Amino acid sequence: MSLGQRWHERRPPGPRSLPTAESAAGGGFGPASLTWPLRNVTFPPDMAHMVQCVHLGREAEGLDRPPFKGEFGQKIFDSISKEAWKRWLEHSKMLINEYRMDLTSEQGQRIWMTECEKYFFGDGSSAPAEFVPEK
Numbered sequence: 001m002s003l004g005q006r007w008h009e010r011r012p013p014g015p016r017s018l019p020t021a022e023s024a025a026g027g028g029f030g031p032a033s034l035t036w037p038l039r040n041v042t043f044p045p046d047m048a049h050m051v052q053c054v055h056l057g058r059e060a061e062g063l064d065r066p067p068f069k070g071e072f073g074q075k076i077f078d079s080i081s082k083e084a085w086k087r088w089l090e091h092s093k094m095l096i097n098e099y100r101m102d103l104t105s106e107q108g109q110r111i112w113m114t115e116c117e118k119y120f121f122g123d124g125s126s127a128p129a130e131f132v133p134e135k
Contacts, residue, residue, distance in 0.1 A: 048061045048062075049061065049062040049063070049064065050062060051078065051079055051080065051081055052079065053079065053080060053081035053083075053084050054079045054080065054120065054121065055080060055081070055084035055087075055088075055119075055120050056081055056083060056084050060081035060082070060083055060084075061081060061082050061083075062077065062078075062080070062081055062082065063076070063077050063080065063081075063082055063085055064082075065077065067085065072113070072117070075121075076116075076120065079120075080120055084120070088116060088119055088120070091119060092112065092115065092116070092119075095112070095115055096112070099111070
């Protein structure tokens, strides 16, 4: 008996099976053609989530899912583009390194979230005074 057969025999009964060719042919790919619950599926792969990005000031492709839980994560999902989020991640790396932030601590996470909110919805997050960019 192969490993795949043993897994198949041990798997719990119910609607957690892969879609068949017939079910996929009827509706194409997407949440409706799959029979088990999927996490974090927001849009089918062929459909982009477009947002009016407040950071870039234009319409652009949005994030695939909220970056974190809660109201603030949803606000970012609804109004920040992938491009702006990538820029924030690069900026936040600089902040983490320059301020030597420990993101495992509550204080470090609070500072990071405050800077994130300032970067997108406030005056903008600025680099530390002693920061010298690489050339």
